[in-house]
Amino acid sequence: MKARLFWCSAWLLAALFAARAVVWSQELAPPKRVLMLYGHDPNAPGVAAFTKELQAIVQADPSKRVVFYNEVLDFERFPQNARREELLNYIVEKYRGFSFDAILTEGTKALKFATERVSARFPDVPIVYGLAFEPVVDFSALRSNVTGRHHLLPFAATFEMARALQPDAERVVLIGGTSPNDSVLLATAGRDLTPLVGGMQLEVWQDWTHGSLLQRLRMLPPRTIILLSSFARDRRGRHFNSGDLIPSVTRWASAPVYGIARNWVGDGIIGGVTMDFGDDGGRTGRLLLQVLDRASRGLPLPPSEVARPAQVVDWRQLQRWQLSESRLPPGTEVLFRTPTVWERFRTVILAVAAIIAAQSASIVLLLLERRRRIRALRMVEESRDQLTHIGRVATLGELAATISHELRQPLAAIRAHAEAGAMLLDGGPSDLCEVREVFRDILSDDLHAVEVLDNIRALVRKDEPVYASVDLNTVCERSKDLLMHEAARRGVQFRLALEPGLPPVSADAVQLQQVVLNLALNAMDAVQALPRTQEVVLGTSAGSGEVEIFVRDTGPGLSPEVRLHVFEPFFSTKTHGLGMGLAIVRSIVERHRGRVDVESGEAGGAVFRVRLPIADPAGAPTARG
C-alpha cells in the first residue's frame, strides 16, 4: 500500500514538473525573426490590407512569437536598378551578425530582389512571398527554399463578367499607367482580352496624363466597357497608389468601369473578378507560420499556392448604370446593396401591419356590434311602442263599461227623439217647429256619440307617435267624460283642478292621454280600497320651465318601500292587472324627457306628478322617444 502511494506521488510530481517545463520552454524560446521586404509603399491601400490581415494571423497565437524587421524597397516609386546593389549592401550591413528565420516579400519585385540578391547573403533562409503576379516572375523556376502565394491576373474573367452585364457593348477600353509594372500588367491584359473581344473594338490607353485621361473618358460612348489595370504612374511621371485613380476615373467616365482588385470595389467601379489583398495577407500569414515551423524541424517547405479570385460587384453602381443583376455570373458577391424598405423595417412593418390588422378587426367588430346594438335598440323601441299600445288597449278594456255607458247615452237619446218625432208625424198635422227641434236634438246627440267614438278610436289606433305642441289642459278635458263616468260607476268622487293658461309641451297627445287615464284609474283603484270619502283630483300646474299633471287621491297612500318600486314593470299591490300601467306611464314620460314621481298627499293618500319640459318656443319638438 505504501509502495503504491509512493509511485502515485512520484507520477504526480513528474507530471507537474513536465507541465511547468513546457511553460518554461515556451517562455524562454527565442522569437522567430522575419525580414519583411516591401516592394510597394506599405501605406498603399492594397498593401496595408495585406499587412493588416497578415499580422492578425501571425500574432493570433501568442505562443509563436514572430518579430518582423521591415525594409521598404518601394521599387514602384524608385525603380532605379543601379541602386539595388547599394540597397542590398545596406541591408547586409544593417543586419550583419544577425540571423533570420524567414524572409517575407510583398510584391513581385521584392520577391525577385530577395531571390536574386538577398538570398545569397542569407543562405538557407526560407523565403515566403505574397502579393505576387504571374507574368513578372516564373514561379515554376523558384528554388526549394522559396514558397508563397501568387495571383493569376483575372482580366479575362473580369471582361467576361462585363460582357455579360453589357451584352450590347461595342468597345473595350483598357487603361493602365506608364510604370514598368503597369506596362507588364497592361500587356498581359491586352494579351488575355484579344482572343475574347470578337467583333468589339479593343483600345489600350496608356500614354496619358491624369487630366487628359479624365477628359477623354468623358467622351466615350455609353456602349463601352472600361477595364482599369494598374496605374502607378502617368505620362508626366506622376505617381499614384494602386486604386488612387478609381474615384476620379469612375466619376468622369461616361461608361461603366471594371477592375481586378477587391479593394477598388466601393470607390466607383462596377466590380469584376477580383484579387482580394486582405485575404491574401491572411493566407500568406498562415503559410509563413507553417514555413517557420517546418524549417525549424528541418522539414521541406509547403508548396506554393495560387490565389483564387472572387466575383464581386457594387450594387449601387449596377443601379447607376442600370445593369441587370440577373445577368451576373452565378456566385457573384453583391456588395453595398441598399436594403429595401421591407428588408430594413420588416419587423416594424410586420408589427404595424399586425396592429393595423388588429385595429381593423376591432373596428369591424365594433361596427358590427354597433349595428347589432342599433338593431336591438330599434327592436326595443318597437317593443316599447307595442307595449305602450297594449297598455292603452288594456286601459280601454278597464273602461269598457264606461265606454259602453258613454255610447249608450246618446244612442238612447237618439232613439227616444226619433221615436217621439215619428209619433208626432203619425199623429197628423204637426208643429213643424217641434219636429225641427227633435231633429236638432238627434243631430246633437249623434255628434256627441261621434265625439266619444273618435276619442276611443284615437286611443286604440296603433300609430307612430306624433310630437306636436300640446296643451295639457286639453288632454285632461278630453279624458274627463270617460273618467267622470268611470268614477260614478265606481262610486268615487272625481274632479278636475286645471290651471288655466298653461304653456304647451311638445308631446304626443294620445300618449299623454294614456298617462292621464292610467294615473286616474290607478288612483280610483287606490281610493276604492277605503270606505271613507273617496276622491280623485286630476289637475295641472305650471312650474319653472316645465308644466305638471298631478293626480291626487284620498286612498291609503304608498309606503316608502312601495314608492321605490311602484314604477317598475310587473310591480303591483293590486289583485288584478299585470303591474305594467305605471311602468308604461314612466316609459312614456321619459320618452317625452319628463319625469314622474309619487309622494304622499297632505291629507293622506298619494300624489302622482308628471313634469314635462315646456315646448321650444321656436316650435321644434324637444321630446323624443
Next chain:
Amino acid sequence: MRRAVVRLLQVSGASVASVQDGLEATERALAEAFDVVVMDLRMPRMDGFEAARALRAGGCRVPLVAVTADLTPEVRADALASGFDVVLCKPFGLGDLIHALQLVREGPPAQTGVVSRPARPDSSRP
C-alpha cells in the same frame, strides 16, 4: 237623455213632470200622485237605488222603472232589491217601457209618470 224621454212620453200622450236629481224626484213622488216613476240609476245628489228605497220606505206604491246604460245582472238585482219594479237598459223605446209596465201592473199602459234626469256628468247636455 231626460229631455228625450220626457218628449217621448209627452208625445205618446202622458202628462210628465221632470226633475233634476234623485232627491227632488223622491220629494215630488211622495208628495204627488203619479202613475209611474221613471228614474235613471245614476243621478246627482241621490242615486236611483237610494231614491227607490226612500220612496218604498215612504209608502209609495206606484211602479218604479229604472233606466241605466250599465245593465248587469248585479245592477238589475240591486235595483229590484231597492224597490224598482222594472229595469230598462238604454237605449230603449216607448214600446219597451209600455211592455214593462204592463208586465208590472197587468193592466193598461200608464198615462202619467215622473222621469228623473240621468246622472250625466255634463249638466249642459239634455
